[in-house]
Amino acid sequence: MFNKIITWYYKKASIRKKIVISFLILVCIPIIVLGYYSYNQSRKNLENQTISTMDNNINRVVFDIEETLEKENTYLKYLAYNLKFRSVLENNSKNNIEIAKVLNEYVEPIFWYFIASDTNIKEISVYTPNVSDSIGSFLKPDTLCEDEEWYKYHQNTFDTLWTFEDGKLFATRSILDATTSTKCIGVLKMELFLSSIVELVSNMNYLDNGIIITNENNQLIYKKETENIDINERILDKVLSREELINENNNKYILKSASIENSKWKIHYYINKENIIGEINLIILSTLIVSGICLILVLILIGILSKILSSRILELRDYAEIVADGNLDEVITTEYTDEIGVVTNSLGKMTKDLSNMINEVYKMDIEKKVSELKALQGMLNPHFLYNSLSSIKWKAIKSGNEEISEITGLLAKFYRTNLNNGKQFTTVENEFENIKSYIEIEKMTHDNSFTTKYIVDDSLLQYNMLNFILQPIVENAIKHGIRYIEDDEVEGEIIVKCIEDGDYLIFSVYNNGNIIDIEDFQETLKNKETGYGIYSVQEKIKLYYGEECGLSVKVTDDKYTCFNVRILKDIQSHI
Numbered sequence: 231m232f233n234k235i236i237t238w239y240y241k242k243a244s245i246r247k248k249i250v251i252s253f254l255i256l257v258c259i260p261i262i263v264l265g266y267y268s269y270n271q272s273r274k275n276l277e278n279q280t281i282s283t284m285d286n287n288i289n290r291v292v293f294d295i296e297e298t299l300e301k302e303n304t305y306l307k308y309l310a311y312n313l314k315f316r317s318v319l320e321n322n323s324k325n326n327i328e329i330a331k332v333l334n335e336y337v338e339p340i341f342w343y344f345i346a347s348d349t350n351i352k353e354i355s356v357y358t359p360n361v362s363d364s365i366g367s368f369l370k371p372d373t374l375c376e377d378e379e380w381y382k383y384h385q386n387t388f389d390t391l392w393t394f395e396d397g398k399l400f401a402t403r404s405i406l407d408a409t410t411s412t413k414c415i416g417v418l419k420m421e422l423f424l425s426s427i428v429e430l431v432s433n434m435n436y437l438d439n440g441i442i443i444t445n446e447n448n449q450l451i452y453k454k455e456t457e458n459i460d461i462n463e464r465i466l467d468k469v470l471s472r473e474e475l476i477n478e479n480n481n482k483y484i485l486k487s488a489s490i491e492n493s494k495w496k497i498h499y500y501i502n503k504e505n506i507i508g509e510i511n512l513i514i515l516s517t518l519i520v521s522g523i524c525l526i527l528v529l530i531l532i533g534i535l536s537k538i539l540s541s542r543i544l545e546l547r548d549y550a551e552i553v554a555d556g557n558l559d560e561v562i563t564t565e566y567t568d569e570i571g572v573v574t575n576s577l578g579k580m581t582k583d584l585s586n587m588i589n590e591v592y593k594m595d596i597e598k599k600v601s602e603l604k605a606l607q608g609m610l611n612p613h614f615l616y617n618s619l620s621s622i623k624w625k626a627i628k629s630g631n632e633e634i635s636e637i638t639g640l641l642a643k644f645y646r647t648n649l650n651n652g653k654q655f656t657t658v659e660n661e662f663e664n665i666k667s668y669i670e671i672e673k674m675t676h677d678n679s680f681t682t683k684y685i686v687d688d689s690l691l692q693y694n695m696l697n698f699i700l701q702p703i704v705e706n707a708i709k710h711g712i713r714y715i716e717d718d719e720v721e722g723e724i725i726v727k728c729i730e731d732g733d734y735l736i737f738s739v740y741n742n743g744n745i746i747d748i749e750d751f752q753e754t755l756k757n758k759e760t761g762y763g764i765y766s767v768q769e770k771i772k773l774y775y776g777e778e779c780g781l782s783v784k785v786t787d788d789k790y791t792c793f794n795v796r797i798l799k800d801i802q803s804h805i
Contacts, residue, residue: 245544250532254528296492309344309418316406330366353420354421355368389403400419405417432454440462448472484500656697664698680708687729690730693735706764725740736795740792748783767795
């Protein structure tokens, strides 16, 4: 589609349309770039502002929760450090009456005071091994919790532990002996209202934000979800799988994470990016309105300018059409001396120079082809000559037979036909006579070990063709086919055939000898080192007749190897 538009613009569109389109593109690109830049900057600024607000919000949340938890931790330590209570527990083990007396007088009023005055505290309990039964509202035997992990934790660790069980938030701390403060004599457990602790978080609603709070064991303590269920599930899965989520900013959401040090909690604060996009819709609308007004004004100005500029160029078009209707020898001139007049005069001169150049290039190309064909012909002739002389020599040494004289005569006939008085072209008839002479030489040197058959219609004999292109094919059929017949009862056979196929002549050379490897033959056509004669014929045909002509090979159903030579019938213009 894009190529069609480009083609229409360069080849079919009028010059006025080209001017309008060009100016429009030149104006639109800056407007689009400026609008896009403004949009991106606005989006980035808004996103940075959002991130900054998120940082402030999450820092505020962390500070508020840390302050609240630290306050509760202070209360917890105050209650756990009650010296009177510690002394009674330490010195009156299993004396429930004495412990109850001190508890009622000194401890319970303090506990009730904190519960009543602190809206975050729901319940306070003390678990100790020094009582056998529950005493009052707060004191309980440790048999109720001795198997709990938090209780075991405080036997050796004396700092505050924050736990979350069944949707309830607890703070626990060891009660140490009054004498040495090194021995745990009980555990103070404080249950807090989670809703009160996270009140600020639950009331926070910045761009439909979501919040997830987890403890050090990656338990979900609290979550506030956005309207986007997919983002909620994705972030929650990442949090629960312990992925690193300190600061994450992808295409769908922005996530900030922070730690609450005194409780080892983590807060994950996130918003849906789509909520940010709505904030810049007004900017986009304003940009589009301004851009539209600018484009309308530009179109009006472009229409006026294009009409002025195109009038002179249209005159040049008329001159170009005159050249197109004539020939390259016509010289176009004009009296105008401006840039368009210079182009017109240059067009006339260029036309004349181009005509001369084309004629010269055509002649050079023809001469090059003739030279290359002569070079190939010169390479092929010695190749055969050496083979033939070798055959004669071999026959003479082997038997001293008088047939040598006949072979020599056939050889002389072959060369007369082959050389063709130095001409590059011959007729189908002469090419067949050439092949017959060569085959007779081979038959005599091989004791007539094979038969021959020639099939060609008389109407094809006078067609012109390149000289000496069939002999290497026949040679290959004898050398690599007939000579390798292993069965003495099988007589070798060579068939040379010529048929007409539309605008082409098809020469076929069959042999019933060794079946050729087609892949090896294809490699021979590409590499002159493996079969110079076949390679040279292929190059010669391709050079003159074109890529659609050349050599091919196949194996027939009756196990004959068939070499095909495809050439054009009409070569009169080249002779």
